[in-house]
Amino acid sequence: MEQTVLYSAEAGVALITLNRPQQLNSFNPEMHQALMASLKQAEADPAVRAIVLIGAGRGFCAGQDLNDRNISADQPMPDLGESIERFYNPLVKKITQLNKPVIAAVNGVAAGAGANLALACDIVIAAQSASFIQAFCKIGLVPDSGGTWILPRLIGPARAKALMLQGNKVSAEQAADWGMIWQCVADDVLASEAMALGQQLATQPTTGLGYIKQALLHSSTNTLEEQLDLERDLQRLAGRTEDYREGVAAFFAKRQPTFKGY
């Protein structure tokens, strides 16, 4: 059977490749399960300290494979909530709660859930020819996979609302200008840049980076008081990591720190 997701781990970085290039890496149940399994594998492997997510072929991910949706008139109305509850929501939760940095290398079109999955990653780098489309409105649906939560937080409600109501295509360059993503790079260097970033992050204090993710994840829903308490608690834990000790020691010894990730 076709392998819908490819997984490899090297030099502290897990490279996860969505691999249904003929279908622009759109989701079917197999790819859902394979992607979740890959994320769990990267999470559980202590040697992995950063994750890069990329698409095979010319697209990043076109969202849901509509061939899997039979909506002919003789069929009962589908329960789309079921597939969201079973597949998409756990994926977004896994990526955002994973205590290692996740980089999305958006190599081509990222549409629908594919766009929102990329935006759920911690650092998004896109190739110049890549684009982001909130395509849901064009078929009568609502942006899912966290899109309505994350997009207004990234680019503000005015732009998010217009994009979601019209389904406009946003170029990688525009996305970078708006702050929707971190960086737009030339097509031919996307993979190498993403891997270099992954390898650099893989040498950093991983546990501390995980705490930063956790703090930022809560910051948009917590009150200031709650967030101050969370910062206190996370700092309490961060201060007990060996990497913190190493970081301070290296600072005073004026040398490069060697972090172990815990």
Add this chain to the structure above:
Amino acid sequence: MQAEQITAQQAEQPQSELASDPYEYLACDLTRRVLTIRFTHYQKRNALTNDCLAELAAVLEMADGDDNIGAVVLTGGAHCFAAGADLNELASQDAVATWQNPRPQLWQRIDSFSKPLLAAVNGYAFGAGLELVLLCDVVIAAEQTRFGLPEITLGLMPGAGGTQRLSRTVGKSLANQMVLTGMPIDARQACSAGLVSEVTLAALTLERTQQLAVVIASRAPLAVKAAKQALKQVPELPLSQGLKQERQLFSLLAATQDRQEGIDAFFSKRTPKYQGN
């Protein structure tokens, strides 16, 4: 007798005696007047068998009579508080055996512990595990913790206070939903419903609970005991009776040395030294 022996040895070595405990299902640690009791049979997800409850009841009775202990923290470790009763044990009992089961007495012994009992809950507290949580005076839980009474999914129902205490704790609708569906709730919901007093990071649950226990254990022991007694009778009594009892306990404390010490220390801006009398 045995309890006295442990107490006597402990007076010399407050730490070590309880740490090298002889228990099969529990591990105990006494630090700063706080006894931490940890369930240790993780392979069975800390299932609350009769033997396990009997050990817990025995330790709590010992702790009740030990002046070196001001509060007790219950915990199940990082991944699971307690998964419920032991199904094998339950399945082996017919109606007569269930009728004669000493379990209700075990629960009663645990419930009659007179000092503050705190629960540090990680992972999940299901069935009997949640019923044990409901016996605790203060509950601190990690964000990821889930609480549930899944008995209904097995064709039975909660039998150790689950229906009664949960309803009195979180209110009718949520309690009914949990008992009738068997579906769990998470720590945030448990906190907003009043089952949990604080939600913490998983790695800090035990530490935070112990901090609170240390604070409680530093208060005047008789005042703490009287206050717990007043609080525990809340679901039992009508308000007028409760107020009367509260006033009686309040008056009782007027006869204690520690009350004088507490007020003196407040006025002379120093830390009180309570003697427990």
